[in-house]
Amino acid sequence: MTTDPYGTLGVGYATRRRTDPRIAVLIDRALAGCASVVNVGAGTGSYEPPTTVLAVEPSETMLAQRAPGAAPAVRAKAEALPLVDDAVDAALAVLTVHHWTDPAAGLAELVRVARRQVVLTWDPARVQRFWLVADYLPEISEQEQGLACLDTVMVTLSELSGTVEVVPIPVPSDCVDGFLAAHWQRPHAYLDPAVRAAVSGLAALPDAVLERGLRRLADDLFDGRWHEHYADLQAIDELDVGYRLVVAGH
Ligand SMILES: C[S@@+](CC[C@H](N)C(=O)[O-])C[C@H]1O[C@@H](n2cnc3c(N)ncnc32)[C@H](O)[C@@H]1O
Numbered sequence: 001m002t003t004d005p006y007g008t009l010g011v012g013y014a015t016r017r018r019t020d021p022r023i024a025v026l027i028d029r030a031l032a033g034c035a036s037v038v039n040v041g042a043g044t045g046s047y048e049p050p051t052t053v054l055a056v057e058p059s060e061t062m063l064a065q066r067a068p069g070a071a072p073a074v075r076a077k078a079e080a081l082p083l084v085d086d087a088v089d090a091a092l093a094v095l096t097v098h099h100w101t102d103p104a105a106g107l108a109e110l111v112r113v114a115r116r117q118v119v120l121t122w123d124p125a126r127v128q129r130f131w132l133v134a135d136y137l138p139e140i141s142e143q144e145q146g147l148a149c150l151d152t153v154m155v156t157l158s159e160l161s162g163t164v165e166v167v168p169i170p171v172p173s174d175c176v177d178g179f180l181a182a183h184w185q186r187p188h189a190y191l192d193p194a195v196r197a198a199v200s201g202l203a204a205l206p207d208a209v210l211e212r213g214l215r216r217l218a219d220d221l222f223d224g225r226w227h228e229h230y231a232d233l234q235a236i237d238e239l240d241v242g243y244r245l246v247v248a249g250h
Contacts, residue, residue, distance in 0.1 A: 006059035014044040014065040016198035020177040034089035041096025078106030083113040090116040103148035111160040116249035126242025136213040157248035169243040181241035
């Protein structure tokens with residue numbers, strides 16, 4: 001375990017990326033009836049239910065930010081879970097599969113250790129239409145091509161685990177988990193370097209690309225064009241940007 005992107009990306013993560021209670025309700029619903037859960041790619045512990053028996057996370061930076069009293073955590077990777085076969089009722093993986101070196105191997109590990117798999121990921125075709133990506137930073141989509149997201153998770157889990165259900169996860173307008181599309185109704189947030197630092201898709205963009213896109217966003221906010229163009233977004237309190245919960249097994 002020599003490279004750790006979250007050694008830098010993860011600094012301050014626990015402040016910027018917190019459990020959003022509305023999203024937690026949907027995750028908890030998918031975990032209903034599961035008395036033991038392993039949280040894989042657990043990070044600082046967001047969305048971990050009280051039934052979590054183990055958190056698996058490779059980054060020391062992330063592990064160090066887990067709250068006192070959080071579930072026991074081990075430094076390990078999805079691709080080699082330190083659990084015996086059928087050890088737990090459910091394996092949870094939230095916004096992490098796209099980071100795995102070998103997503104197919106990691107997903108197979110979720111199936112090996114748990115009877116149910118609950119994976120939060122996204123549909124790139126929909127995220128591509130999110131205004132920040134579509135109008136200002138289309139390079140995000142180019143950069144994310146080839147990452148393991150909805151298709152990979154659905155296809156792999158349905159092959160390994162049988163039935164797969166896909167649950168849309170709308171993003172509340174005041175979402176407290178600062179992932180890429182969390183600020184869809186608060187466009188000024190994307191001008192804040194601290195907000196961007198907590199989002200891998202933004203942090204990984206070349207400075208020149210980021211600067212060009214954000215300058216256009218700042219101009220559109222300044223002269224009112226953004227608010228004029230996206231007036232409809234001001235009237236709603238949640239938006240389906242393409243986040244999806246894949247629930248497999250039984
Ligand atoms: C965006 S964070 C999500 C963390 C947490 N699940 C959450 O929702 O806040 C992605 C996490 O995946 C972890 N990760 C990266 N590669 C991994 C791997 N091969 N196996 C397990 N976790 C991995 C990172 O260290 C990071 O903590």
